[in-house]
Amino acid sequence: MEKEMEVRPAFSIRSSNTMQHNSSLGMPQGPSSSLPCLSAPLEDRQPKFPSTQQAGMGKELRPSTVGPLTGPVASNNGVVGPIFSTGSAFSNDLHFSSSISQRQGHSSSSPFISQASSNFISQESSNFISQASSNSTSLSLLHSSQSGDIFQPVASDFTKESNDVSWSSDPLQGFLDFPDNVGESSQHNGMDGDDQTRRTDWGAWTDQLIGDDETLPAGWSDLLLDTNAADPQPKPFCQTPKLSSDFKVQQGPLPQLAPALSGEFCSVSSPSSGNGGTNKARMRWTPELHECFVEAVNQLGGSERATPKGVLKLMKVEGLTIYHVKSHLQKYRTARYRPDISEGNAEKKMTRLDDISTLDLKTGIEITEALRLQMEVQKRLHEQLEIQRNLQLRIEEQGRYLQMMFEKQSKGGVDKLKAQIASESDPSVPSDSTLSLSKTDFSAKESVERNNATITLEEPHVNTQSDSGSQYPPAKRLKSGDPSSSISE
C-alpha cells in the first residue's frame, strides 16, 4: 500500500472495494492511483477495513478478483462466476497503470485520464455484465462486477501488448466503435457478437483517449459511476487528510459510441451529469479533511474573511480544487452564521417524530422526554438499518459465492469436485466449498433469478452451463430457502 500512497499522496481509501476504484481521479497519475486501490485490498487482504461490513466486502473482493480465465464461455445464460487468481489480474493492472502514467503528461487532463482509468477499472470488473448479457453495451462494460472468462482478456488487456480482449465480446462490439488506431480485435470467446470488429486493445485505446486530451465522450460520464478511492497520506498541513473524490468528466462528443446510440439514451443522464462547469469533481469530504479546512479558515481570519483560494493554498491537499473548497466554504458559512437555518429545517423535518410522541410539549421536562423518545426511535431505526444493510451485503456475497462455486465446478472435473467436497468453509475460500451443494444452490438461485420459479432445482440449467453438470447430479437437494445452512459464512 505504501507504494500506492506515494503515487497518490492526497487520496485515502475510504473503502477498498474494488468496484469503487473508478476514481482516485484528479491526480496527475490518476489511473495509476486507481489501480493501487484496486489491488490494495487484495494484496493486503484488507488490513484497513474497520468494520465488519467492510470486512465482508473485502472478503467478497477476493473472490471477485480478476484472474485469467479459460474455459467454456456460455452465451446468454453464461452467468459465469469469476475465477479467482488474485495475483495475476493485479500485476496486469499495475502494468497497465504504469503504462498509463507514462503517457500522461499534464494534470489538466487528469480528470479525463482518471475517467479513462476508471473506465478500465470498471471494465475490468464489469466483464461479468458483458459476458452475461451478450448484447449488452459498452455501458454495461463499465459496470463493475465479477466476471467469468471475460476477466482474463481484461487483465491482459491492460497490458499494452495484449490483443486479446474477449471480454469485450458483444457489448463492446455494439458500442465501442474504436477508431482504427486502436488496434487488434479481440479473440473470440464464443459469445455471439455483433458484426463489428472488436477493437478492444485497451492500451491503444487509452493512448487514444489520453492523446485526445479533449473531453471524454459525453456518454462516459454517464456510463461510469465513479466512486471514491483514496489512500491516507500524511500531509504537511493537514495531518491525515482522507481525500477522495469523484471526478466527472464533462460532456463532450461521443465518437466511440455508435452514432445511433450516442445521442439517444445517454441524453437521459446528460442533464444529471451536465454539471455545467468544467471538470466538476465530486469530492467526498471526511471529518479529518474538514478539520484541515477549518484550521486553514481560522488561520485566514475566519469563514467570512477566508477566500477559497487562500484556503486551498493553505490546506495543501493534492487533488483538492478550488471548486471543492468554494462549495464547502459556502456550506460552512451557512452552518456557522445561520445555524438556525441549518437546524431549523431539521425542526420541521422532525416534527412528525414529535407528533408521534403523545406527550404534551409544553413544559421543559416533557420536551426532554419527547426528545428522548425521538432519540430512541432514531436509534432503533439506525440499528435496523445496519442490520438490513449487512443482510443485503451477505445476500449478495452468497450469490457471488454460489456463482463462483458453480463456475469452479464447471471448470473442474468430477474428480476435482469429489476431492473438494469436504467440510464447510469460509465462503471466500472457494476451494473448500461443497461444490455439489453450491451447484444445487446455484442452479436453484439461477432458476429463481431467471424464471421467477421458486424453489425447484432445474437440471437443464445446470446442464446448459457445464458439461460436468450432467454427469454430476446434485448430491444433495437442499431446501432452497436455506442456502446458508450449507455454506458457512
Added chain:
Amino acid sequence: MKYGNRLRRQIEETLPEWRNEFIAYKDMKKYLKTLSHTSLSLEEARFICLLNAEIEKINNFFLEQEEDFIIRQKELQDRIQSTIATFGANGVRPSETEYEEAMAKIRKDMVNFHGEMVLLENYSNVNYTGLGKILKKYDKKTGRFLRLPFIEKVLGQPFLMTDLLSKLIKECEKTMQALFPVEGGGNEAWEESIFRNTVAALVTIREMRRGSSTYSPFSLPPIDDHGDHFSLYSLIPIQ
C-alpha cells in the same frame, strides 16, 4: 407492488427537499414495460444508462448530505464546548440557567441531527433496495442477467459506503449519552415501553397488510405480476 408503495409512502413522508432524490422506481418500471422479452443491446444500454443516471443522482445527494453532516457535527461540537466553557460550572461566566437553556437547545439540535443522519442511512438503504428490485424485474422481463453484476457495482458506490455516516451517528449517540444521561425512571420506562409497543404495533400492522416480502411456492400469487420472487433467501427478507 409492495416496494413501490412503500417507497412512495416514504417519499411522501420524507423531508421536502429529499423528495426528488429518491430512485425513480416507478418510472423505471414503466420503462421496463416497454421492453420486449428478448432484450436488445440498445434497450439494455438505455436501461443501464437510466440506472446510471439514478445512481449518480443518489450518489450526489448522498455526498452532499454527508458533507453537510460533517460540517454540522463539528459545529455542534464547537457549540457544546463553548457552552460548557462559558456557562458551565467552571466557565467564564457560570450560569446554570443559561447553561441549561443552551444545553437544551443543543440537545434538541443534536437529536434532530441524529435523526437526519439516520434518515440518510435509510435513504441509502431504500434506494439500494429499489435498484435491486428494478434489476430483478429487468432480468425477469428480458431473461438476461444484468442484476448480479450490476448490483455488485452498485455496492461499490459512495452512497452505499455508509461507514462514515455510521461513525458520525454513533459518535452523536455517545455524546448524547454523555451530555444527557438517560436515567431509567420507573415512570419513564413504563411510558417508553408503551410508546415503543405502539410504534411496533403500527409497524407490524403495516407489514401484515402489505404481505410477506418473500414468496414461497405456497404463498398466494402476487398481485402485481412484476412482484418479487426472490424466495431463495426467504429466511432473509429484504424489506
